[in-house]
Amino acid sequence: MVSQLFSRQRFWRKQELSSYYDIVIIGGGVHGLSTAYYLAKFDKDLKVAVMDKSYLGAGASGRNTAIIRANYLTPEGIAFMNASLKLYEQLSGELGLNLLFSQIGRLDIGHTESTLFWLRQRSEYNQLMGVESNLITPDEVKAIVPEIDLREGKPFPIMGALHHPPAGVARHDAVVWGYARGADRNGVELHPFTEVIGITKEGRRVTGVDTSKGRVKAGLVVSATAGWTSTIARMIDIDVPILTYPLQAFVTEPLKPMIDTTISSGELHTYIYQTERGELVIGGGVDHYPTYSHKSTLHMLEELATNAIRLLPQLRGAKVLRQWTGICDMTPDYAPIIGPVDGVDNFMLNCGWGTWGFKAAPISGKTTAELILTGKVPELIEPFDLNRFYEGRLINERAAAIAAAIH
């Protein structure tokens, strides 16, 4: 028995590529895998394959800073992200894997009167929709984060904060692995290192994909490729309102426990939290021009470090352990795009995750699976169709990534 507990088991099987699948999902990141997981959970007879050009979770799924929250600004965004947060609360149990999800809360710091007004607006919207979210005073901020620099008269003084207790962080790789294992157990085939290089079409109907391992026929093709969505869109000759921007973050060496919440400042474009290992994770805004390059820059490191020290002066001597970059599919209104595309049959988009994708993965996969299986658009994702850009129904979710999104 004990030896069984410690026996090594693969999380998912190695599979040979078949010539046909009911559904091919391009992109083995957290959105593609959660879509596959829920598809197979709801309908075990479906033949589903997930393909990725690299290893599973190689893209933004393994590069994000793992924050989960629902204190958004628009009714569409709040409802969607809150549903995702609720799924995260149950997800370790559902997947049978400890995702290290800890609800350490969230402080959105305001440094000016106008930001406080905006944070107040958000707290009212949040409360109206049943999301715990309160405007708190600098002294209350100090009670939660004793290390915060409250000195008056300094640049960017702290005038208050939006406190969102249910927010949390999770081990992002574990979410990828958990969904991958769950999908595999329900019969989904996972094909890492299988790059989709083309999409086959007959008239307006998508019929399959060309991969680096050969041609595969498919009843439905779902693109869940985030930063690479424009490349997929080119394959079937559709236009998408996406620009690909790099997003950088870094961690310090492990330090003694000093903050047990996540802190974000929209004006400084910087956010901070401390991991269980003691490293401080510090992230910020996207780079100032779009690129697919994954190179990290000294400029961004200096900017983020400067701003982090403005919030927590004790970090002045901390050493940087590592810095990394992921690429983000930014939409003009900071909201995702989920659903079919006019003029193309048997194809579905799941993209526009910009800098806000990790927290949305469970509900994104679940609603996308529901949409595929029922043919009816679930209410939660109704506002996120591609046609909103043609029809002027933009969402303007400015709270999607207040610290991160400034493109």
Next chain:
Amino acid sequence: MALLIECPNCGSRDVHEFRHGGEISDLSERKGISDSDLELTKYFYFARNNAGDSKEWWYHSFGCRQWFVAYRNTVSDQIRETEWPEKRLDS
């Protein structure tokens, strides 16, 4: 990241002196589009966002304040060539 950009006026300068002004593609061409909602929204929001060669506007905001055209590979982030947009203005 292309750390240096060759401004046609000032020569090689740090990328942070410049502002990216968007791609120049069939989707961003203003000429010839009608004022129908469809074409206008396409012009405003949609982009080729090519992974590879890209022709785009750059602005030397902390320098000579001139707009110019750059040919950049968006994957390697190398800028192959920069030039004045004269041809575009003439046509």
